[in-house]
Amino acid sequence: MEVFLEAFVTAFTLIFNLDAALFEIVGLSLKISVTSLIVASIIGFPIGVFLAITRFSGRSILISIFNSLMGMPPVVVGLIVYLLVSRSGPLGWLEILYTPYAMILAQLFLILPIIISLSTQIFEELHKEYKDFFIIFSVPPKKSVTTYISDSKDSLITIFLAGFGRAVSEVGAVIIVGGNIDHVTRVMTTTIALETSKGDLPLALALGIILLSISLIINVIANRMKIKINKEING
Amino acid sequence: MKNYLNKLILIIIFIFPSSILGKDVLLQSTTSTKNSGFYSYILPIFKNETGINVKVVAVGTGQAIRNAKNCDADILIVHAKSDEEAFVENGYGIKRHNLMYNDFVILGPSEDPAEISNSKSAEEALNSISNLEYGFISRGDNSGTHKKEKNLWKNAQIEISYYSGKWYKETGSGMGTTLNIAAELNAYTLSDRATWITFKNKKDLKILFEGDKNLFNQYGAILVNPEKCPYTNVKESKIFLNWLLSKNGQETIQKYKVNGIQLFYPNAN
Numbered sequence: 001m002e003v004f005l006e007a008f009v010t011a012f013t014l015i016f017n018l019d020a021a022l023f024e025i026v027g028l029s030l031k032i033s034v035t036s037l038i039v040a041s042i043i044g045f046p047i048g049v050f051l052a053i054t055r056f057s058g059r060s061i062l063i064s065i066f067n068s069l070m071g072m073p074p075v076v077v078g079l080i081v082y083l084l085v086s087r088s089g090p091l092g093w094l095e096i097l098y099t100p101y102a103m104i105l106a107q108l109f110l111i112l113p114i115i116i117s118l119s120t121q122i123f124e125e126l127h128k129e130y131k132d133f134f135i136i137f138s139v140p141p142k143k144s145v146t147t148y149i150s151d152s153k154d155s156l157i158t159i160f161l162a163g164f165g166r167a168v169s170e171v172g173a174v175i176i177v178g179g180n181i182d183h184v185t186r187v188m189t190t191t192i193a194l195e196t197s198k199g200d201l202p203l204a205l206a207l208g209i210i211l212l213s214i215s216l217i218i219n220v221i222a223n224r225m226k227i228k229i230n231k232e233i234n235g
Numbered sequence: 236m237k238n239y240l241n242k243l244i245l246i247i248i249f250i251f252p253s254s255i256l257g258k259d260v261l262l263q264s265t266t267s268t269k270n271s272g273f274y275s276y277i278l279p280i281f282k283n284e285t286g287i288n289v290k291v292v293a294v295g296t297g298q299a300i301r302n303a304k305n306c307d308a309d310i311l312i313v314h315a316k317s318d319e320e321a322f323v324e325n326g327y328g329i330k331r332h333n334l335m336y337n338d339f340v341i342l343g344p345s346e347d348p349a350e351i352s353n354s355k356s357a358e359e360a361l362n363s364i365s366n367l368e369y370g371f372i373s374r375g376d377n378s379g380t381h382k383k384e385k386n387l388w389k390n391a392q393i394e395i396s397y398y399s400g401k402w403y404k405e406t407g408s409g410m411g412t413t414l415n416i417a418a419e420l421n422a423y424t425l426s427d428r429a430t431w432i433t434f435k436n437k438k439d440l441k442i443l444f445e446g447d448k449n450l451f452n453q454y455g456a457i458l459v460n461p462e463k464c465p466y467t468n469v470k471e472s473k474i475f476l477n478w479l480l481s482k483n484g485q486e487t488i489q490k491y492k493v494n495g496i497q498l499f500y501p502n503a504n
Binding site (some may be wrong): 035039042088089092093095099101125166179180181182185196197198199200201208 | 250275414
């Protein structure tokens, strides 16, 4: 039990001493995960709308594929991205292995299926309501996409959180493609793995507590935004 | 849309500038050298003298060599001599240099149920553990330490794979994780001395057998061959290797101590 107590003490000491190494690691974690989330949203939401409003053969298979990709083991994603960006791989010339870019790419693969699958569901519901309206007023497709996205803001926040949670908490993929290099690709989860392997369990757990606190803060902020949006919609 | 994408890519590059600027040396190495704090000690000294930044990826020797074969390294520092020589022979590396050494130790529960501390050789110690069928935790990950351990079982004429999953357990993990498991199960295991000294979750484990010449642990350094790997950063990594092998570099290795104990003994020739 004393390891838990020690972990809490360590966590608080690190935070209140404004530990520079800790802030560097937390900052990098957030930067990488937020970036991959933004990129995944820009790619994922339009695909979600497209899958929701169009009908073509193979559509349901495509949706099933994205659904099952949500459960893809991160370490497999890491391996695939590694083979792609390795200096001997097809994207080797980019020279992004062991940089944050490779980690963003890996996280992109991890959260894109979540964004596409969940948003398809939400947009499908919305489409049932809006379909006739759009046909009557002959709204152009581009406009309908933006309407769907802006009218489901509160649900999209939930998707953001799901995607962000998967990205920031994941270790298997980013440790392979990032290499856990000090000051370059060392993030919260890879630090936790490293400290565990050094046998420094209190420090590892302390970092876990900090990671959890950050998630909690982000979730609270997101929920407030959701409540605000709902109020606006409901007048 | 295209315009936005370009802007986005520029913004992303702007957020992570450090990884684009400058030619760093990419070093594939073992967890034993990294976890013992060796690189956090020696790399800043090297950077101070030359201005060159070295990035370390620490994995097991087997994986480090595999990554280097994929050209994902400029220089390799590992500890499995025959594999290193094969790496050079097959044209992946330029030349193998002795860099430094320490030794392996056999750890176990402090009451030492198999009484290996009285053993005269590593083989005898392993035979005592095997006769008692007492728990032994193996790396099982093709690392340098794992290879050394398999050799020791072979020398002791024990067909160890037969016992895998029974009293002999292969973790398939790094040294630290394996030590955590050995400490939890209070079992015997083989570790390099540097990782053991710096490991913090020792619980009831202690060194029970050491000093056999078969427990010698030699680290070698190899530059990756630019003929096989055109993206290799030859210039800076050569400076790094020459520095490590120089009198100055070797003295710096000599001076590294944790809790007053020297972890690595330089022996470049």
